[in-house]
Amino acid sequence: MTENSSGSSSPCSADLDAAANPAAAVNLSADQGFGCFGFGSELLQALEAIGYREPSPIQKAAIPELMLGRDLVGQAQTGTGKTAAFALPMLARLDPAERKPQVLVLAPTRELALQVADAFNSYASQLNGVRTLAIYGGADFRDQIHQLKRGVQIVVGTPGRVMDHMRQGTLDLSNLRALVLDEADEMLRMGFIDDVEWVLEQLPEKRQVVLFSATMPAEIRRISQKYLNSPAEVTIRQKAADASLIRQRFLMVHAPHKLAALERVLEAETSEGVIVFARTKAITITVAESLEQHGYDVAVLNGDVPQAQRERTIERLKSGQVDVLVATDVAARGLDVERIGLVINYDIPFDAEAYVHRIGRTGRAGRTGDAILFLTPRERRFLGGLERVVAKPIAEMEVPSNATINQNRLDRMRAKLTGCLQTPESSEQERALLSEILQRVAQEQGSSPEQLALAALELALAGKPLLLQGEENFH
Incomplete structure (x- = not known):
């Protein structure tokens, strides 16, 4: 509802009950x-x-x-x-x-x-x-x-x-x-x-x-x-966005631990495509470089990215060549990629309008989605305002523990092995060559099939530990 004490109307005053639509077609003509x-x-x-x-x-x-x-x-x-x-x-x-x-x-x-x-x-x-x-x-x-x-x-x-x-x-x-x-x-x-x-x-x-x-x-x-x-006097009663398909959560983490917490969340949350929202261009680069070092296929969208590169990046995200996109609010406006299953607010948007736009990047086309908000202790007071805007509580979560991450790693490895057995990724010729190598090594070393399989799995880990160890206290 809109009340306007002047009683006048303007060419811009139509459709006041419609939601804001920043993805609509550009039209900056004199009367639209x-x-x-x-x-x-x-x-x-x-x-x-x-x-x-x-x-x-x-x-x-x-x-x-x-x-x-x-x-x-x-x-x-x-x-x-x-x-x-x-x-x-x-x-x-x-x-x-x-x-x-x-x-x-x-x-x-x-x-x-x-x-x-x-x-x-x-x-x-x-x-x-x-x-x-x-x-x-x-x-x-x-x-x-x-x-x-x-x-x-x-x-x-x-x-x-x-x-x-x-x-x-x-x-x-x-x-x-x-x-x-x-x-x-x-x-x-x-x-x-x-x-x-x-x-x-x-x-x-x-x-x-x-x-x-x-x-x-x-x-x-x-x-x-x-x-x-x-x-x-203007009163706008905004239609509540349908956030029923988006599971919204937040986690408390001190600023120095945010990168480590982000890496843990990405390991624990299985998702097809992820957007990580950061406040500044510099933070997008820092986050992306850290994730690249941990083996993620990551790309950056910020105000310094030219339009042609932006379009290529979005195409790579849609096709699955990029799994994690680190972006600023402005750079991600109008982004519509169905495979985004998780939005991470690495930095809290202090305008709830930006939060609504951010989480709207997931749960597209009737699919479910997840949104996770990182909060430092002093930012906790902003949570209530965001909950009022989305008209639902935002549940608290913990930074994933070593045990959770390790179980996910084991589950993923088992799933990959099962998938490869059911649908081989190599050609018949390459599989024949691999089989020949296995037979030759087994004969030379006197190894059992199980020993060969273990060696192959260790080789696939490329020297990286299978299980996460060490500090897991983020409070």
Whole structure:
């Protein structure tokens, strides 16, 4: 359901009950797709490059109002596309020549602030001179001051650190055009509402205020009535994704142990094809190199991979030449490969929308699938938000033990032997030659058939131990 207090409609307002569809055909004409909002060509080019093709319901409802400069209250779950819903109109109305902050986004956590800042940077990739800065506690204050002095148009920050800069006089908001309160109910839950009100009271009287919240408790409603001017109201009740075919699990692991845990999960989880999602290009390379050293057929998809190579990689994944794909979110948009049976979130996506897209890479065409989320202890608090979006609990699992992995290794070896007996992989001529070698060695060494078979199995192991030994405590 969408409520819009203006009562107006736009060419982008149809099909508000439809789910976001980033895999739909590209159409950036003047009256379809994102083209109907009046965005400039640079913004549309950036959207096409990152795979945004059709606006989601929240984007269709909110963007026209925000392009008019109206205040807005949006009630929508994380995962509905709300970041783009406020970021795109803010960028469209920005003055790149003005080096003081024009947009301020308040987010409840450092991770969300970084996620929103990354989104702004992606959308603004074709806009010359537009700079975004994330400011949050725990980072170097002096470096943030230096970045602010260099000039930025968009600041995304946590309330406490934004207040620090405002009190120090290092964050000049005299030219601010718009403030966005992202996940307002989460800021209420974390005790930041007094800070948010303090920031609001320091802002220029004439500014646009946008408030997004998954729920609308009385305190958030009070703030919207006090600080927003005749806001448009948009409520999106997203149809719950059918995740019934996807088994979702998470495991707790400290950051230094993530690679070792990943290798254990891949050994323990038998799957035809696997996608491992990482947050950055550098992490995709590190993970892929480690998996290659452990004998996996692995490929990388990130923003540095040219389109032609991307297409070859996907074809190799479809044909079975690659079993593990390590990818970033942007690089994997629109990926549709039926043989993917397992998605591993090596890094948690701090936008639940990205989580929904990630796990949707498995369970395709009515098949079952698995999704495993790696969480560090400090990331545990984000689990509830993801569960709300997928409307089901995400069960905890343990890092596979030595015993589990060793049993899987034995089972796989037995299955391979059985399969080779039933369906030989070699030609008749080659099998005859192999048989001749066995007979000659048996005659020369006086070996029994069982001794020959054991020697052949050891030869197949190529010096690698059959059983995993050693440390298995990941807590």
